[in-house]
Amino acid sequence: MPVGTAATVKAMSPDAVAATGAEIILGNTYHLMLRPTAERIAQLGGLHKFMNWPWPILTDSGGYQVMSLAKLRRIDADGVTFQSHIDGSRHRLTPARAMEIQGMLGSDITMVLDECTAFPATEEAAAASMRLSMRWALSSKEAFKASAGYALFGIVQGGIYPELRAESVRTLVDIGFDGYAIGGLAVGEGQDLMLSTLDFTVPLMPTEQPRYLMGVGKPSDLVEAVSRGVDMFDCVLPTRSGRNGQAFTRRGTVNIRNARHADDPRPLDRRCACPTCGHYSRAYLHHLTKSREILGAMLLTWHNLQYYQDLTAMMRTAILGGTFSQFRRAFMEQETEEPLLS
Amino acid sequence: MPVGTAATVKAMSPDAVAATGAEIILGNTYHLMLRPTAERIAQLGGLHKFMNWPWPILTDSGGYQVMSLAKLRRIDADGVTFQSHIDGSRHRLTPARAMEIQGMLGSDITMVLDECTAFPATEEAAAASMRLSMRWALSSKEAFKASAGYALFGIVQGGIYPELRAESVRTLVDIGFDGYAIGGLAVGEGQDLMLSTLDFTVPLMPTEQPRYLMGVGKPSDLVEAVSRGVDMFDCVLPTRSGRNGQAFTRRGTVNIRNARHADDPRPLDRRCACPTCGHYSRAYLHHLTKSREILGAMLLTWHNLQYYQDLTAMMRTAILGGTFSQFRRAFMEQETEEPLLS
Numbered sequence A, B: 001m002p003v004g005t006a007a008t009v010k011a012m013s014p015d016a017v018a019a020t021g022a023e024i025i026l027g028n029t030y031h032l033m034l035r036p037t038a039e040r041i042a043q044l045g046g047l048h049k050f051m052n053w054p055w056p057i058l059t060d061s062g063g064y065q066v067m068s069l070a071k072l073r074r075i076d077a078d079g080v081t082f083q084s085h086i087d088g089s090r091h092r093l094t095p096a097r098a099m100e101i102q103g104m105l106g107s108d109i110t111m112v113l114d115e116c117t118a119f120p121a122t123e124e125a126a127a128a129s130m131r132l133s134m135r136w137a138l139s140s141k142e143a144f145k146a147s148a149g150y151a152l153f154g155i156v157q158g159g160i161y162p163e164l165r166a167e168s169v170r171t172l173v174d175i176g177f178d179g180y181a182i183g184g185l186a187v188g189e190g191q192d193l194m195l196s197t198l199d200f201t202v203p204l205m206p207t208e209q210p211r212y213l214m215g216v217g218k219p220s221d222l223v224e225a226v227s228r229g230v231d232m233f234d235c236v237l238p239t240r241s242g243r244n245g246q247a248f249t250r251r252g253t254v255n256i257r258n259a260r261h262a263d264d265p266r267p268l269d270r271r272c273a274c275p276t277c278g279h280y281s282r283a284y285l286h287h288l289t290k291s292r293e294i295l296g297a298m299l300l301t302w303h304n305l306q307y308y309q310d311l312t313a314m315m316r317t318a319i320l321g322g323t324f325s326q327f328r329r330a331f332m333e334q335e336t337e338e339p340l341l342s
Helices: A014-019 A029-034 A038-043 A047-051 A063-068 A095-105 A123-143 A162-175 A191-204 A219-227 A237-243 A275-279 A282-290 A294-320 A324-335 B014-019 B029-034 B038-043 B047-051 B063-068 B095-105 B123-143 B162-175 B190-204 B219-227 B237-243 B275-279 B282-290 B294-320 B324-335
Strands: A025-027 A057-059 A071-076 A079-083 A090-093 A109-111 A151-156 A179-182 A211-213 A246-249 A252-255 B025-027 B057-059 B071-076 B079-083 B090-093 B109-111 B151-156 B179-182 B211-213 B246-249 B252-255
Touching (some): A029 A038, A029 A090, A047 A057, A047 B282, A057 A095, A063 A079, A090 A095, A123 A151, A151 A162, A179 A191, A191 A219, A219 A294, A219 A324, A237 A294, A246 A294, A275 A294, A294 A324, A294 B294, B029 B038, B038 B095, B047 B057, B057 B095, B095 B109, B095 B123, B179 B190, B237 B246, B246 B294, B275 B294
Parallel strands (some): A025 A057, A057 A109, A151 A179
Antiparallel strands (some): A071 A079, A079 A090, B071 B079, B079 B090
16 A cells, blocks of 8 residues: 555655556545644545545554654553644544544544554563553444444554464454554564564464555565565555655665666666656656656656555465465565666 | 756656646756756757657756856856856856757757846946847857757847847847847846836847747736737746645636635636646645645646646637737736635
8 A cells, every 4th residue: 555644645646646556545644633634634525535536545543653753642541642743732542533533534444543562662561552452442443433345454463472462363353353454563673573473473363354564664575474464565665765766676676866877778677667667767767866856756656656566466466376485586586686787 | 838947847747748738848958967967968868858758848048047046157258157056066158068058958949148137237237248148149050050940049138228129139130040039037127127128129029930038927927928929938937836835827826825725625726627626626735735745746836837828828819819909908807806716
């Protein structure tokens, strides 16, 4: 899922997002509740209409950004009180309020309110944080107004501790959700710890509902997580990198600001079908990025989103064809080559 | 002509520029000679290919930006020496070098090197400056490599002084150019002085070749200049304003950052056929602009360029239909209404 933080996938028109093959995007409750506010979006007909994205939208619950962005946050048993990073105004988020906001936005997939456990955390702290999230998950489920075609996902917490993750999965499955997310990863623990956590967490999760790894990640993270059974992802990496001159290609990651691209007439990735690779040279992308031109952000973001959509499409094909382990091996070999030598 | 300063019309893809109806854009020699350099663009196949704009391009000669942007500029009889505003590197621009650079870029319409006379200037200073520009115009013509389908335009100078403008036109017509531009306006003299200068200058200019008012302007400037016989314009106003939250509409200029737009579900201009007006509310554009989202710059720039293209298309239609004076009167009445009351 491309990330559409503030009711826009940054530097992309909705048509362009859809043209990459994306069928669902993510919106951030924290950002939208502060500006322009959920009430205003509801008044204007909901988030889909507001941002001209008629396809599905998943919204997070706001908990993660409250912890990473808000000022003077204070957590209690019932929710979290915080000050806006924009204007210092005071707000409160509870499970019921998170459901109300996502309902006003018109989210197709609503996420329960949770506390994203920090890393590192002792087992005791991770347990207390996970159990708070589980109580909020139950309150979220009770407050969620179920209706056909709209889903509510639970979020597994528990840090890097197998028994806590197992307890969290059991608790959520007892409550019953339409899908299950894995939270509290990609928060600084590194790929090895993330994958080992998936190794013992994913097998415990229901297979008949989507399994969603939140906030992940690099292309190799996606391939490794899919190999462990994950179905869904969101990440700002393709869009944020696109604005910073970093491009993902079939031969690895490229920093287009590097001087060696200044005279290079070749496309970024000759096997990519996006408009950026179809019409523009690395030299031009280098020039735009060095000149801080908006078109540079537009073209690199488009390419990066296309790369991520192509990567997930290839993984789906490989899974259906029974060739995923070959795909994974070939991907890892390719990734570790010197990028763009040919 | 939309302005494509650094080989991009800011915040627009070439497809989007073409979709507004634009058939020609302007490129800035000063910016391109410094970065990525004309030599590099030539090596990569020329400016059209570099920026993926297969339609005509007019390039200015660089003289105007040398005066407004460069550091430590020193003018002499043969040209101007200056330091780059980007990295302080030393460069020299002469009539021959300006022709060489524009040739390397592959410009469809090349402009002679001129000195843009400052405002205010005494008649004596304006005369000396104009005569220098006329010597450079001759040198430019001598250095220009003529070929079928490629044009060279002269630039009339002379400040606000009728006799100097007349002398400049006579000199340029004697040399002989494919089109004639009016330079040295829109440099702080105000609309009244600009129009009175056009009043006595345009009638002296050949009618069989394009008459181009450089760097102008506001919508009302265009209507008034067309009524005085001007055929061509370039201006950064639609693109720059689009990045600053200012929109041009059929009911006047609108600052979309104003709080009164925050809840407004209506399109920016209900009579506009651009995608911005087709798919987005003023409330959404307000939100994007307040949130400093790139999509806000993209959507407002598109709308503004569409507005300018529609305005010139309407003027062409009115001229062909013999109804231009009615059009002009109606335009001025509409412009002075309270914007967006209905």
